[in-house]
Amino acid sequence: MQILIVDDEKNIRTGLSKALSLEGYQTVIAADGQEGWEVVNNTEIDLIISDLKMPKMSGEELLKKVTSAYPTVPVIILTGHGTVESAVQAMQNGAFDFVTKPINLDRLTLLVKRALSSRELHQKHEALKREVDQLRKQNDYGAIIGKSVKMRKMMEAIKQVADTKASVLITGESGVGKELVADAVHAFSSRSDGPYVKVHCAALSESLLESELFGHEKGSFTGAVSQKKGRFELSDHGTIFLDEIGEINAQVQIKILRVLQEKNFERVGGEQTISIDTRIISATNRDLKSEIESGNFREDLFYRLNVVNIEVPPLRERKEDIPLLMNAFLEEFNEENGKEVHGFSPKAQSIMYRYTWPGNIRELRNCIESSLVMCKGDMIDIVDLPVHVRNGVTDDQVSIQLGLSLGEAEKEIIKATLAFCKGNKSKTAEVLGIGRKTLHRKIQEYQLDES
Ligand SMILES: Nc1ncnc2c1ncn2[C@@H]1O[C@H](COP(=O)(O)OP(=O)(O)OP(=O)(O)O)[C@@H](O)[C@H]1O
Ligand SMILES: [Mg+2]
Structure with a gap:
């Protein structure tokens, strides 16, 4: 000192x-x-x-x-x-x-x-606070992996809307990470010290959903043996996340609309009006516009929920993120399974890069988990990949990236054509428009014989 x-x-x-x-x-x-x-x-x-x-x-x-x-x-x-x-x-x-x-x-x-x-x-306090802040930031960012332009733009949007009171509707295909986005919106808001309540609307039966959301008074229905607070009440001064909002029935839609408009509601079977201050985030993989057209979803509710829309892009539109995600999940599952698989063979990598991932990140994550379990060596190879992924990539495509030399590109094309022709060399030579002898020489030169 x-x-x-x-x-x-x-x-x-x-x-x-x-x-x-x-x-x-x-x-x-x-x-x-x-x-x-x-x-x-x-x-x-x-x-x-x-x-x-x-x-x-x-x-x-x-x-x-x-x-x-x-x-x-x-x-x-x-x-x-x-x-x-x-x-x-x-x-x-x-x-x-x-x-x-x-x-x-x-x-x-x-x-x-x-x-x-x-x-x-x-000083100690400040140091701890900095550490926690840093961890928190790392976690917020760390949970959502991605460096593609689309993901960076999305993160910007999240930070921009997080600290407002605006309702946020998160849309996107199944498995793209809508729930993670909802978590981030809450985490980046000044409500992050308050409660964060998640409701999976599709998982609850229609009759249960209303009392789950709004609570009930004792004796309001058979089974209501005591008074119970609903999820909205529990989210006071915080955030409520209504996942799969497209699944809720007309009665609950009206009640949610009222919360959005008037910030109050009554418990099921109750008369007392309860006021709350909560931020509503919702998510759906349905096309709510067409649900509105077919009369399943209230248009006025849609506009109240959709003050800000965050659309999470499908994985096939941000392929640059695939390698990052592959490695992150590999690390995660290595740890979980006590394994030490260090990476992916170039072929496995290429397949994973070319596959279209209809189930998005969830599918990629599951794929890596099961590949890791199958894997006997220290690298995940094609044989370890789930069959539907392996077969889901058509071999009549060659991915040639900028940066390859002409020789390397030639090798890729010959390799892919050989595979396309199932190893038939005369056919391959014909497709490539070269003589059989030339093909033989190139196969040897590029050591394509075994494959
Ligand atoms: N950008 C990401 N970085 C890391 N993990 C992610 C990312 N996006 C999604 N995941 C992981 O993928 C899985 C699916 O994500 P999530 O449950 O958020 O998808 P969803 O969009 O809500 O899907 P659904 O519509 O089927 O509910 C989760 O395990 C999640 O942790
Ligand atoms: Mg979800």
């Missing part, structure tokens, strides 16, 4: 320095505010003890500068007899405490101890 002592009286600054050194502290001395301020800017200082009246820069000015630039560094003021008023003023300006001259060393060392331990506590 380093203490800066600032006093224009030499005897005082050196005397204090000696006394505090004896107590085990490290000290630095300065003869006026100006000198002291330079020290503060260039050295790690944990506490300042400063006189008030000094040439060049006064203690008051030094205090002001320190409290604004280094608000966590405590300052103890030394003040001459009869000038307690200015000491009080210094306290108002943020000094930790003051000591009057002649200095009572016992009082000063006690103050020093107190000031330093409060600084230490403060």
Whole structure:
């Protein structure tokens, strides 16, 4: 712990320095505010003890500068007899405490101890807070993996709407990560300290859903043996996530509409009107517009839920994310299964890249889990992939990426054509428009024989 002592009286600054050194502290001395301020800017200082009246820069000015630039560094003021008023003023300006001259060393060392331990506590707290903040941010981002332009745009949209009260409707195919997006909207909002209640609307029977959402009074129906709070009530001052909103019936739709419009409702069988402050996020993989047309979904409710729409793109439209996701899931399942599979063979990788993933990220995740279980070596190969994935990629395509040399591209084309012709070399030569001898030579050159 380093203490800066600032006093224009030499005897005082050196005397204090000696006394505090004896107590085990490290000290630095300065003869006026100006000198002291330079020290503060260039050295790690944990506490300042400063006189008030000094040439060049006064203690008051030094205090002001320190409290604004280094608000966590405590300052103890030394003040001459009869000038307690200015000491009080210094306290108002943020000094930790003051000591009057002649200095009572016992009082000063006690103050020093107190000031330093409060600084230490403060520092510890700040460090923890930073760590938690960082973890939190990492988690918010970490949960949603993706670096494609589409995903980055989506993350921007999430952050932009998160801290508003606007209802958010999340749409997208099954397995694209709608629930993760809902989690992120809540996590990034200032409601993140409040409750986050998720309701899977399709999982509850129609009759149960209403009482689950809005609660019920005792005896309101058979089985209602006691009063119960609903999920809306539980989400007060927080967020409610209504997953699969397309599945709810007309009666519940009206009640939700009222919550959105008037922010209140009654429990099932109840008369008391309950007001709540909750943020509604909903999600669906149905096309609600056509549900409206066919009369299954209220248009007014749709517009209230869909103040902001976040559309999560399907995986096939952001293939750049596939390698990232593959590795993340591989790591996850390695850990879960105590395995050490290090990666994917180029062929397996190529198939996974070309497959269209109709079940999106959920399907990719499941695919990696099952491949890992099948895998006997230290790499996932084609044979480990689920059959539908392996067969779901038509071999009559060659993916040639920019960056390949002409020779490499030729190799890929010959390889793919061979596979397309099921290994029949005359046919392959015919398709490629080259002679059989040339084909043979190239097969040898590119070592395509075994495959
Ligand atoms: N960007 C992503 N990064 C990492 N994991 C993801 C990502 N998107 C989705 N997942 C994972 O994929 C699985 C499916 O995601 P989620 O349940 O959010 O999909 P969904 O869109 O709600 O699907 P459904 O419409 O079928 O309910 C989950 O295990 C989720 O953790
Ligand atoms: Mg879902």
